[in-house]
Amino acid sequence: xxxHLGGQLSWxxxxxxxxxxxxxxxPIALRALLDQLGVxxxxxxxxALDGVAVEIENAIVxxxxxxxxxxxxxxxxxxxx
Amino acid sequence: MKYxxxxxxxxxxLTTQTTRVETFDExxxxxxxxxxxxxxxxxxxxxxxxxxxxxPENILILANGLLTGAPFxxxxxxxxxxxxPLTRGFGESEAGGFWGPELxxxxxxxxxxxxxxxxxxxxxxxxxxxxxRDARDLWGQEPExxxxxxxxxxxxxxxxxxxxxxxxENLVRYASLTNDLRHFNGRNGMGAVMGSKxxxxxxxxxxxxxxxxxHDPRPIEELGRALxxxxxxxxxxxxxxxxxxxxLVGALNAAGILPTRNFRQGAFEHVDKVKWEAYExxxxxxxxxxxxxxxxxKREVGVNDRYQVSDAYGGPEYETLDGLGPNxxxxxxxxxxxxNELCNRYGLDGIxxxxxxxxxxxCFEHNLITTHETGGIELRFGNVDAMLxxxxxxxxxxxxxxxxxxxxxxxAERIGGDARFFAMQVKGQELxxxxxxxxxxxxxxxxxxxxxxxxxxxxxxxMVANPDSISFKGAQPLGIEAIPxxxxxxxxxxxxxxxxxxxxxxxxxxxxxxxxxxRSFIQVDEIVTAVRAATGWDVTLADILQIGERATTLAxxxxxxxxxxxxxxxxxxxxxxxxxxxxxxxxxISKPEFENAILELYEQKGWxxxxxxxRAKLRDLGIEWVADLIxx
Numbered sequence: 001x002x003x004h005l006g007g008q009l010s011w012x013x014x015x016x017x018x019x020x021x022x023x024x025x026x027p028i029a030l031r032a033l034l035d036q037l038g039v040x041x042x043x044x045x046x047x048a049l050d051g052v053a054v055e056i057e058n059a060i061v062x063x064x065x066x067x068x069x070x071x072x073x074x075x076x077x078x079x080x081x
Numbered sequence: 082m083k084y085x086x087x088x089x090x091x092x093x094x095l096t097t098q099t100t101r102v103e104t105f106d107e108x109x110x111x112x113x114x115x116x117x118x119x120x121x122x123x124x125x126x127x128x129x130x131x132x133x134x135x136x137p138e139n140i141l142i143l144a145n146g147l148l149t150g151a152p153f154x155x156x157x158x159x160x161x162x163x164x165x166p167l168t169r170g171f172g173e174s175e176a177g178g179f180w181g182p183e184l185x186x187x188x189x190x191x192x193x194x195x196x197x198x199x200x201x202x203x204x205x206x207x208x209x210x211x212x213x214r215d216a217r218d219l220w221g222q223e224p225e226x227x228x229x230x231x232x233x234x235x236x237x238x239x240x241x242x243x244x245x246x247x248x249x250e251n252l253v254r255y256a257s258l259t260n261d262l263r264h265f266n267g268r269n270g271m272g273a274v275m276g277s278k279x280x281x282x283x284x285x286x287x288x289x290x291x292x293x294x295x296h297d298p299r300p301i302e303e304l305g306r307a308l309x310x311x312x313x314x315x316x317x318x319x320x321x322x323x324x325x326x327x328x329l330v331g332a333l334n335a336a337g338i339l340p341t342r343n344f345r346q347g348a349f350e351h352v353d354k355v356k357w358e359a360y361e362x363x364x365x366x367x368x369x370x371x372x373x374x375x376x377x378x379k380r381e382v383g384v385n386d387r388y389q390v391s392d393a394y395g396g397p398e399y400e401t402l403d404g405l406g407p408n409x410x411x412x413x414x415x416x417x418x419x420x421n422e423l424c425n426r427y428g429l430d431g432i433x434x435x436x437x438x439x440x441x442x443x444c445f446e447h448n449l450i451t452t453h454e455t456g457g458i459e460l461r462f463g464n465v466d467a468m469l470x471x472x473x474x475x476x477x478x479x480x481x482x483x484x485x486x487x488x489x490x491x492x493a494e495r496i497g498g499d500a501r502f503f504a505m506q507v508k509g510q511e512l513x514x515x516x517x518x519x520x521x522x523x524x525x526x527x528x529x530x531x532x533x534x535x536x537x538x539x540x541x542x543x544m545v546a547n548p549d550s551i552s553f554k555g556a557q558p559l560g561i562e563a564i565p566x567x568x569x570x571x572x573x574x575x576x577x578x579x580x581x582x583x584x585x586x587x588x589x590x591x592x593x594x595x596x597x598x599x600r601s602f603i604q605v606d607e608i609v610t611a612v613r614a615a616t617g618w619d620v621t622l623a624d625i626l627q628i629g630e631r632a633t634t635l636a637x638x639x640x641x642x643x644x645x646x647x648x649x650x651x652x653x654x655x656x657x658x659x660x661x662x663x664x665x666x667x668x669x670i671s672k673p674e675f676e677n678a679i680l681e682l683y684e685q686k687g688w689x690x691x692x693x694x695x696r697a698k699l700r701d702l703g704i705e706w707v708a709d710l711i712x713x
Contacts, residue, residue, distance in 0.1 A: 006332050008320035018358075042318070042549030045571060046335045053335065053664040070332035072543035
């Protein structure tokens with residue numbers, strides 16, 4: 001899968017990578033994946049799975065997916081509420 | 082005892098070609114400590130009501146903030162303030178760069194410009210030596226030529242030149258000021274005011290040091306060193322250094338609030354062509370800084386391909402990137418960079434220019450203007466050549482550019498029909514590239530701001546929505562609470578009011594929006610420490626918030642005197658209609674909620690239901706003299 005850490009989120013990657021290729025042997029919860037990478041949940045405002053906005057808590061990621069996550073600064077929060 | 086300032090204001094009467102020095106004392110500075118507060122005080126006291134903005138009687142004030150030139154990151158800003166030719170109200174625009182700090186080092190807190198020179202001139206300030214010099218050979222020239230010529234004439238490459246471009250000479254109502262070619266007082270048409278005075282440039286060279294003015298420079302110098310180390314250790318400042326504002330494009334598109342096709346849409350189908358990854362690959366040549374700022378958020382670009390883009394005028398910020406790009410339906414990054422360069426070269430505000438072109442495109446698509454008016458140009462969304470042609474036509478006031486050079490509100494009035502629905506403006510100033518349908522307090526700021534729609538009246542809702550986020554925690558000492566981005570409620574209004582006071586204080590102190598929390602890495606207590614060290618005053622955070630409130634209240638009083646009312650504190654109708662696409666497709670701002678929020682805002686600010694400050698509020702702020710000016 002391809003993970004894009006938008007904005008300041010790439011600061012949390014040890015190599016400051018914004019684009020990360022990850023091989024997933026089996027599907028994984030997006031939250032667990034981000035926890036493994038050390039990206040704090042509180043800093044993520046928007047997550048998109050293959051270009052479609054998703055709730056981080058519920059999203060499951062497969063090896064063929066593309067995931068974009070963004071922080072709140074300047075951007076909005078994906079919620080119509 | 083030193084309290085952070087030389088205590089000197091330079092007065093320049095361009096009609097009589099005379100200059101004089103005015104001094105102020107510490108008691109005065111405690112109430113009007115620089116920047117927006119100092120300038121608003123002068124404008125309100127000295128400008129007669131209803132003076133036409135481009136008449137010689139208008140007053141243009143260039144004012145440093147209390148901390149401008151202090152040796153720590155982001156303390157670089159100065160204000161340009163006058164009655165605005167775009168809004169006819171309180172006009173203001175800030176810039177960073179190097180000019181403000183240089184003015185400080187020359188020993189001046191502000192310059193007050195009145196009158197009109199009989200022929201083009203420029204002002205030359207070398208410490209306390211001031212001359213009004215002939216600029217007839219500079220008029221009509223490009224900024225790079227003007228800057229080089231002035232530096233060569235005085236044999237000093239360190240002279241900082243603030244100037245207008247051709248758009249300012251041509252009185253385009255959203256003409257900008259530029260310093261060092263790359264830093265802009267973009268908004269509100271301050272370039273047209275300077276042009277109307279036949280003043281092409283203000284060149285400054287100063288040789289004193291900040292510590293010559295500060296009460297105790299050591300804590301400020303320590304802060305400067307600490308922040309320089311912290312830039313890369315804090316995610317927000319690191320991101321500003323890494324990507325700058327162009328990094329916003331992808332996030333806003335994913336959130337469904339990337340203004341697209343004149344704010345009809347919130348997502349752009351060609352966004353991958355214009356977001357940061359493409360910018361870095363196709364355009365970026367270097368990162369640049371303002372004076373003494375370790376953040377280095379400015380981008381430098383160069384293109385030698387389908388378009389030739391000079392690296393002299395700075396790269397597109399987010400605002401011009403979206404305004405001349407997706408908001409015009411354009412996904413050609415090189416063309417956007419070229420249009421940005423033209424705006425900067427001609428001295429046009431990139432935000433109003435992009436928004437005005439998008440307006441014209443929508444008018445064209447609705448047959449309100451035709452190829453007859455455009456001179457044969459098919460002015461449709463996505464037409465790159467048309468967008469570039471219009472930038473040229475506006476700057477030179479050629480063809481339909483003459484109409485569009487007066488801004489969307491005036492153009493819509495003259496075009497008639499439904500054109501007014503396509504004019505995305507408040508009080509005559511075009512919206513920046515932030516859609517309040519996804520962050521509603523930005524809409525409150527657009528509506529309430531006395532200078533018209535502006536995105537820097539307060540930090541945006543998402544920054545303070547999550548109680549566990551770094552941005553919220555940074556701003557928590559201000560007394561705010563974490564509230565969802567789209568909630569429009571009394572408690573959101575309270576948050577907005579506090580954050581507006583904080584941001585307004587930044588405009589008085591001369592600190593960039595990209596410095597303090599919640600937007601970035603400077604903590605609230607560090608700002609308090611810096612003000613204390615600079616002045617020797619035992620100020621508190623509450624004092625600093627009141628400094629901010631006083632400045633916005635002076636601006637509000639100016640507009641009240643000019644006849645502005647509650648009816649002017651509104652939003653374009655489109656924002657009450659649903660977005661056509663993207664993650665927030667179908668979402669609109671509720672008009673009843675918005676109207677209630679405006680009244681709530683007035684009440685919390687201590688204003689009348691007509692939106693005017695009360696005498697009691699003015700007394701609380703120590704400016705009761707204003708009450709008599711506005712009949713409060």
